[in-house]
Amino acid sequence: MxxxxxxxxxxxxxxxxxxxxxxxxxxxxxxxxxxxxxxxxxxxxxxxxxxxxxxxxxxxxxxxxxxxxxxxxxxxxxxxxxxxGQVSMRPMVESLVFRGLLAPGDDYASLRDVVEVRTTLDIALADQVVKTWKDRPDPVLDGYIDDMEELAAEGKTFSEQDRAFHARLLEPLSNHLWSHLIDAFWAVHTLTVPLMDAPAAEDIIITAKAHREMLEAARKGDADAYRKATRRHYAPLASALSA
Amino acid sequence: MxxxxxxxxxxxxxxxxxxxxxxxxxxxxxxxxxxxxxxxxxxxxxxxxxxxxxxxxxxxxxxxxxxxxxxxxxxxxxxxxxxxGQVSMRPMVESLVFRGLLAPGDDYASLRDVVEVRTTLDIALADQVVKTWKDRPDPVLDGYIDDMEELAAEGKTFSEQDRAFHARLLEPLSNHLWSHLIDAFWAVHTLTVPLMDAPAAEDIIITAKAHREMLEAARKGDADAYRKATRRHYAPLASALSA
Structure with missing residues (x-):
């Protein structure tokens, strides 16, 4: 070059x-x-x-x-x-967001790539998450889901609660790189998503519900159900991006 | 703080x-x-x-x-x-290496985390890799493996060929974030690995062979065999790190 x-x-x-x-x-x-x-x-x-x-x-x-x-x-x-400093993933987020903006092609292509990475990472961690959360109560995690469902019912989005949910779900894993990595992709996502139209009311509701299904599957120790709920969680976004 | x-x-x-x-x-x-x-x-x-x-x-x-x-x-x-600039993952690599050095606990803990991330990512991409490489000849990829096996037979390591192999294996995937991400973790790994003792001669041979098994499984379209070969690929390293 x-x-x-x-x-x-x-x-x-x-x-x-x-x-x-x-x-x-x-x-x-x-x-x-x-x-x-x-x-x-x-x-x-x-x-x-x-x-x-x-x-x-x-x-x-x-x-x-x-x-x-x-x-x-x-x-x-x-x-x-x-x-x-915090030696955070912030530099990576900044670089990835800029790389996405720089990429030739349609605006959604880079966001689709980010969503694919997020989905794959969440699914790859299913066994670990399920093992960690089996029969483990946590009112904070339940609280985030209650808030999401309440906001969804009013047609509102819930990115704060969403991020907090995923962070808390991964926090007990012994390898902290996962939570940093997934949170970094979450941040890239959030910084890129304003390119999109607002999500439809029913998609917001599906996404909120999928969080509850993920947690319920983990508590039951059912990794397969967790993976399926994770796919439902990303489905509305994936279909909006390929539209 | x-x-x-x-x-x-x-x-x-x-x-x-x-x-x-x-x-x-x-x-x-x-x-x-x-x-x-x-x-x-x-x-x-x-x-x-x-x-x-x-x-x-x-x-x-x-x-x-x-x-x-x-x-x-x-x-x-x-x-x-x-x-x-190249808007590469270099800032993330620099930050992750420093984070690993900074982390309290034994020196191998952060390297173990990096190896776990590498393993999980490679396994998560099994279906995509197998789909991409089924029945697809590539003399360059075969050449890297030949070189690895030759070096391994002499008790020598082969990090150049190793990195080139993984980069080429992921390059045809439509989502380029994967190759950047995996290459970044490869770099973190390479910068951290000098902390370790030199690998045993038989472990070098197992690792070289596992690359051939990964490629053969992909060409046969056998995702399960690919995942198993990926585990064998990382096994010597994982056991050295938990020793």
Whole structure:
């Protein structure tokens, strides 16, 4: 994809510091976080201390911090200082949403791909979810479904409750990557879905009901019923996207 | 996770430009890419033109570009200019690797989670892969396996061929998110695996052979055999990680 000479423009290097200094600073900040066993939310040294400690220029530290902020590895709270970031999937969400917008073809194609990934992941986790939730009561989870059904009956959507439901369903799994991954695709979805028309009232009701069916199947220990309910959960969306 | 006063340090805001200007510049650059229907590798205007066009300061444009570079939405080639980036999963890989290193607990815990995600994704795609590759010859794919088996016989590992095999296996699927996602987890894996001891010679041979079994099962249209071969593919790694 290297551009030919014809595509060249008269750009002058943005960075006042050589790339290597900023890369060094970035690695050093990451190493510092690891060697000090810092966790998300823990404070980091001031910019001056970092410059002195690493023996690099202020501009290199700034460049490094900017990149680490974009990756959610460092968080800057203005007036308070720098902290270890949440190291969330936010950068992935941002990148995926932009990739979807960039993709040639119809607007729905990228959203269809995201919905397919969500469906497949939820179905792939059926055995684990069912094992975790068998005979396990949880008033919070039931509460989310009650709220969804109430909103659906009024023709309203319920994205807050929906996200909270899926997050809580996966939270007890021992591998936390799943909840991060599925939540990231949920976020990509939510950021892309405004492209679509509002869902029909009956589709909202079907989707709300499918959440209850998923949870009931899990509590009964029935992985097959869980997979079927998951498909019903995504069916109205899938058919709207292929229309 | 808000830090208490005791944790505060005497940090002075890093950014010379107010956050809002840089955010505006970032949105404007993204909008420009979308409205001009640019694709990865296409050139972007010079920094001066962006400043003039957006009516924001040079420092805001620099800050915005730094963030967009970190997200792989913009690429800076020194001496050549700015281009639309590959919008790859690289930011996610960087973030996941760091998250794994940051996680408390034993070093293998995060690698085990990554291997579980890889296994589950590969198994979840069995039906699609089998449908795509049934009765479909491909000398390139066969070549990767021949190379793997040759290297394995000499007790050597084959990560290049391994990655190329999985990428080519998923490439014909209509939803490209899968190959990006699986390749991203592959990369996380490769960056984390040096923590481990070198694999045993017989495990290398089993893994090479499992690739051939996966492909043969797919060509026979046997999804169940494909899933079993996928499990055999990951078995040596999974047992090394739980040792």
């Amino acid at each position: 290297a551009p030919g000479d014809a595509q060249r423009n008269t750009y002058v290097a943005l960075s006042p510091a050589p790339m290597t200094q900023a890369s060094t600073a970035m690695s050093a900040i990451k190493d510092y976080i690891l060697s000090q066993h810092l966790q998300p939310g823990d404070p980091l040294p001031t910019e001056s201390k970092l410059c002195a400690g690493l023996g690099v220029s202020r501009s290199s530290v700034r460049e490094a911090v900017r990149t680490l902020v974009a990756l959610d590895i460092v968080e800057v709270r203005h007036g308070h200082g720098m902290f270890v | 808000a830090p208490g006063d005791a944790q505060r340090n005497t940090y002075v805001a890093l950014s010379p430009a107010p956050m809002t200007q840089a955010s505006t510049a970032m949105s404007a650059i993204k909008d420009y890419i979308l409205s001009q229907h640019l694709q990865p590798g296409d050139p972007l205007p010079t920094e001066s033109k962006l400043c003039a066009g957006l009516g924001v300061s040079r420092s805001s444009v620099r800050e915005a570009v730094r963030t967009l570079v970190a997200l792989d939405i913009v690429e800076v080639r020194h001496g050549h200019g700015m281009f639309v």
